[in-house]
Amino acid sequence: MKVGMISFAHLHATSYASALLEMPWVEFVGIYDEDNDRAKEWASKLGVKHFEKLDDLLKTDIEAVIICSTNADHCHYTVKAAEAGKHVLVEKPIATTIEDANKMIETCKKNNVKLQIAFPVRYMPAVIEAKNIVQSGKLGRILAIKGTNHGSMPGGWFTEKDKAGGGAVMDHTVHVVDIIRWMFGFEFKEVYAEYDRLIHDIETDDCGLLTMELTNNVFATLDTSWNRPTAYPTWGDVTMTIVGTNGVLELDAYGQKFDIYNNDVKKAQWEHWGGNSDYFLVKDFLEACKNDTPVKVTGEDGLRALEVALAAYESGKKKMPVKIEDIR
Amino acid sequence: MKPGLKVGLIGGGTMGTAHAEAYRVIENAELVAVADLRPERAQAIATKTGATVRTASEIIADPNIDVIDVCLPTYLHRDYVVAAAEAGKHVFCEKPMARSLKEAEEMKAACEKAGVKLGIGHVVRFFPEYVRAYEKVKAGAVGDVAVVRCTRGGFPLPTAWQDWYANYELSGGLVLDMIIHDFDFLRWLLGPAERVFAKSTRGREYNRLEYALVTIKFKSGAIAHVEGSWVNGGGFHTRFEIAGSNGLIDYDSRKANPITVTVASKDGVPGVPVPASAWVENPYTTEIRNFINVLDGKEGTIVDGNEGYESLRIALAALESIETGKPVSL
Numbered sequence: 001m002k003v004g005m006i007s008f009a010h011l012h013a014t015s016y017a018s019a020l021l022e023m024p025w026v027e028f029v030g031i032y033d034e035d036n037d038r039a040k041e042w043a044s045k046l047g048v049k050h051f052e053k054l055d056d057l058l059k060t061d062i063e064a065v066i067i068c069s070t071n072a073d074h075c076h077y078t079v080k081a082a083e084a085g086k087h088v089l090v091e092k093p094i095a096t097t098i099e100d101a102n103k104m105i106e107t108c109k110k111n112n113v114k115l116q117i118a119f120p121v122r123y124m125p126a127v128i129e130a131k132n133i134v135q136s137g138k139l140g141r142i143l144a145i146k147g148t149n150h151g152s153m154p155g156g157w158f159t160e161k162d163k164a165g166g167g168a169v170m171d172h173t174v175h176v177v178d179i180i181r182w183m184f185g186f187e188f189k190e191v192y193a194e195y196d197r198l199i200h201d202i203e204t205d206d207c208g209l210l211t212m213e214l215t216n217n218v219f220a221t222l223d224t225s226w227n228r229p230t231a232y233p234t235w236g237d238v239t240m241t242i243v244g245t246n247g248v249l250e251l252d253a254y255g256q257k258f259d260i261y262n263n264d265v266k267k268a269q270w271e272h273w274g275g276n277s278d279y280f281l282v283k284d285f286l287e288a289c290k291n292d293t294p295v296k297v298t299g300e301d302g303l304r305a306l307e308v309a310l311a312a313y314e315s316g317k318k319k320m321p322v323k324i325e326d327i328r
Numbered sequence: 329m330k331p332g333l334k335v336g337l338i339g340g341g342t343m344g345t346a347h348a349e350a351y352r353v354i355e356n357a358e359l360v361a362v363a364d365l366r367p368e369r370a371q372a373i374a375t376k377t378g379a380t381v382r383t384a385s386e387i388i389a390d391p392n393i394d395v396i397d398v399c400l401p402t403y404l405h406r407d408y409v410v411a412a413a414e415a416g417k418h419v420f421c422e423k424p425m426a427r428s429l430k431e432a433e434e435m436k437a438a439c440e441k442a443g444v445k446l447g448i449g450h451v452v453r454f455f456p457e458y459v460r461a462y463e464k465v466k467a468g469a470v471g472d473v474a475v476v477r478c479t480r481g482g483f484p485l486p487t488a489w490q491d492w493y494a495n496y497e498l499s500g501g502l503v504l505d506m507i508i509h510d511f512d513f514l515r516w517l518l519g520p521a522e523r524v525f526a527k528s529t530r531g532r533e534y535n536r537l538e539y540a541l542v543t544i545k546f547k548s549g550a551i552a553h554v555e556g557s558w559v560n561g562g563g564f565h566t567r568f569e570i571a572g573s574n575g576l577i578d579y580d581s582r583k584a585n586p587i588t589v590t591v592a593s594k595d596g597v598p599g600v601p602v603p604a605s606a607w608v609e610n611p612y613t614t615e616i617r618n619f620i621n622v623l624d625g626k627e628g629t630i631v632d633g634n635e636g637y638e639s640l641r642i643a644l645a646a647l648e649s650i651e652t653g654k655p656v657s658l
Contacts, residue, residue, distance in 0.1 A: 143529050144539050146555055148477075192525050192655065194543050194551045198474035199573045207475045209543045209553050211525055213653075219527040221541045223553060225475045227571035241555070243529075243539045248482075248561035319523070319655060 001290055002027045002062040006054065006077050007034060007069035008042050009157060010091045012118065012278065016066050017046050019282040026286060032057040034069070058084035064114075064289050066282070067091060070163040071170070075100035078115065082107045087114040087289045089282065093174045093309060094302030096165025098328065101306055105299035116285045116295040117302035119178045121238055121253060123280035130240070130251045131183045140246025142184060145220040147176040151236035153226040159202035167204025169195050169312050172224035174305035175238060178297070181304060186214040188304070192321040193312035199227055210312050213321075233259070233270040332356035333623060336387035336417075338408055339399030340364035340373045341488055343422050343449070343612075347397050348373045350616035357395070357620040361387045366489070384408065388415045395623065397616075398422060401489065402505065403498045406431035409446070413438040420447040420619050424508045424643060425636035427500060432640055436633040447619040448636030450512040454614040456607075457584070458513055461570060461577055465517060471574025473518060473550045478510040479567035481557030485536045494536055501530055502538040503650070504643045507556035510568075511544070511646075512631075512639035514554070517570075518546040520638070525655040526646035542646045 003020055005013060008031065020028040030049030033039035043050030051057040057065075058080065064087035067077045074095050078088050088108060094117050095101040108115035121127055133139070149172040157163040164170055180186055195208035208224035228236050238253035256274030288295045307324050315322040335357050337344055344364070351359035359377045363384040364370040370381045387393060388411050396412035398405060398421040405426050412419045419439060425448050426432040439446040452458050465473060481502070486493055493499045503526065515521060521544050528540035542554040562582075570577040585603035621627035645656040 143533055143537075143559075144527070144541065146541060192543075194523075194525070194545050196474075196549060196551065198472070198549055198551075199571075207551060209475070209551050211527055211541065211543055213527075217532050219541065221527075221543065221553060223475065223477065225571065227475050227576065229470075229571075229575050232576060241561075243557070243559050243561075245533070245537065248557075248559055250561075321653060321655075 002029050004029050004057045004062040004065045005031045006065050006067045008038050009070050010068035013068035015278040016282050019279040029062050070157045071096045071165045072163050075104050078104040079107045082111045082113050089116045089285045091118045093306045101303040114295050115299040117297045119297045120277035120281040121175050121179055123277040124253050125275045126253050134183055139244030142218055142244050144243045146241040148223040148239045149176050150228055151226050152228040153200045159204050161204055168206050168224045168226040169208040170309050173309035176222050177305040177308045186216055188308050188324055189213045190321045190323050191311035191315050193315045195316050231267050233268045330358040333394040334360045334392055335395045336361040336393045337397045338363050338384045340369035344399035346612040348377050350613040352377050353613050354617045356624050363387055388412050401492045403427045406435055409435045410438040413442040413444050418445045418623055422449040424504050425640050432637045446633040447630045450631045451611055451615045452509040452513050454611040470570055470572030473572045475571045476552040477569040479555040480507050482561035483564045484560050485558040502556045502558050503540050503646050507554050508639055508643040510554045511642040514552050518548050518550050520547045521642050521658050522547045523655050523657050524645040524649055526649040528650045
């Protein structure tokens with residue numbers, strides 16, 4: 001199966017590229033990037049072709065593309081790829097506006113190609129096991145969920161509003177929102193957010209605390225802050241505390257780790273050994289394309305998660321809770 | 329008889345017992361009388377400390393008593409604190425200060441009018457891990473504080489006298505009774521709060537099981553998240569994470585145990601590991617010592633009625649937000 005990649009603007013591109021190269025049944029054909037030098041650099045590092053024009057990549061007989069552009073470019077590239085008949089795996093968040101997200105979903109449908117959003121957290125063994133435990137009913141009825149998706153400040157275009165669509169709230173709302181929807185089947189009804197730029201000298205917000213009303217009379221909070229200092233042992237976290245009538249589950253998705261103390265690094269480091277979720281994500285998507293089965297994370301899933309982030313920004317402006325239905 | 333201030337204790341429950349122990353240890357105060365509606369509770373404290381069992385009115389009326397320590401359920405604080413102040417006694421009152429702002433105002437006013445000191449039992453300010461974190465932050469360990477997360481709980485609702493904790497009208501539940509500790513710590517660390525938004529299982533679930541998540545925006549710009557739990561989550565524990573412009577402090581009481589003991593039972597069944605802590609001094613003793621020393625002119629500041637009042641405001645704002653579903657400005 002032949003696959004191409006569009007843009008290495010997002011750092012996850014390298015991880016997906018490695019995954020492509022690891023699968024013997026996949027041929028990683030080449031890279032197009034709006035930054036031609038970056039395309040050249042990565043193509044030569046990875047031993048694949050580089051395409052100076054997007055159309056040249058899309059004219060080949062590749063069946064699918066992986067898009068790791070800036071958030072704002074997701075729509076443009078997805079539409080082009082879908083119109084060329086290629087299946088699309090696109091980095092999260094699906095887009096920066098609801099209009100773009102809808103356009104992506106519709107174009108893929110119309111051209112009969114698959115659209116999957118890159119939510120690798122769904123593919124982490126610890127997260128899958130947590131879902132199994134939740135679904136066993138052991139915790140009783142679910143009452144509340146406390147989540148965090150902390151990170152270090154990514155820099156670059158992530159802090160430019162027109163390219164990223166926002167800051168920490170845009171970057172780190174969607175993973176946990178998607179996990180909650182997938183794990184419990186709950187939908188999000190209302191969002192209240194306190195966010196601010198408190199740490200870094202950047203254009204966008206870098207700290208966020210969201211409080212959300214869900215279906216089934218459940219409430220949740222989520223900390224999206226880019227507040228891991230450079231001295232922190234790792235990039236960030238994904239954690240959830242799930243409170244049920246019969247018990248509590250605490251999930252630390254990257255909790256399978258050991259500590260490294262190295263004199264050259266001058267700080268403790270956490271080494272996670274709980275599985276390469278990016279690999280499983282790419283493999284699952286390509287298998288769905290090959291076997292023509294439904295993708296695990298749909299465009300609609302991506303849109304639902306985006307809505308929560310956009311409602312959070314709206315809430316911050318109004319200093320009031322915002323109903324999801326009001327921003328649709 | 330010890331030299332120093334004479335103390336009368338009203339309320340011999342869990343906190344009263346902890347305070348009685350503190351008076352036994354500190355040098356410049358003596359517990360001389362104890363009152364409780366349950367004679368056996370009062371007697372137990374009297375036997376241990378040498379205090380006399382008396383009624384609350386007798387204690388308040390006794391001209392030889394200098395300090396009244398009120399360890400009653402929250403809804404009774406106002407009546408006893410006001411009566412003690414009117415009798416010219418200094419008062420130490422358990423947290424939360426009161427069930428309403430009006431009650432707290434009356435308590436403050438009575439103490440001011442009588443010229444007596446009022447201390448509120450926000451004991452977390454005397455727990456060494458919180459004190460050290462406060463000092464480190466003030467010394468610049470994390471830079472400017474941006475986001476703070478606090479956790480308290482993980483055990484089912486305590487059953488006390490007449491099960492008063494379970495009565496929301498009397499206790500204010502989890503938010504007013506327990507995570508006010510964190511509100512007080514945050515206010516101490518960050519200054520005045522600006523806005524509160526909160527959710528709780530209250531009204532969604534039967535009363536004994538309560539879980540709350542509170543977000544506070546501070547005037548300093550910092551934002552804070554407080555988790556409180558009266559759900560069985562592996563036993564009581566506390567956490568705090570203080571992230572700033574130049575660093576981060578991370579504390580989890582479950583990871584800070586100096587001792588874990590596992591003992592097999594007599595029939596050889598493996599035991600359950602039980603963590604043990606090892607205090608330099610019990611924080612309740614440090615707290616009472618601070619109050620007595622201030623009365624004695626040996627220390628400068630206490631957590632006074634104004635402090636208790638401001639922390640109460642945050643807790644009541646959180647309760648209002650839980651009911652209305654809207655943020656509450658302070």
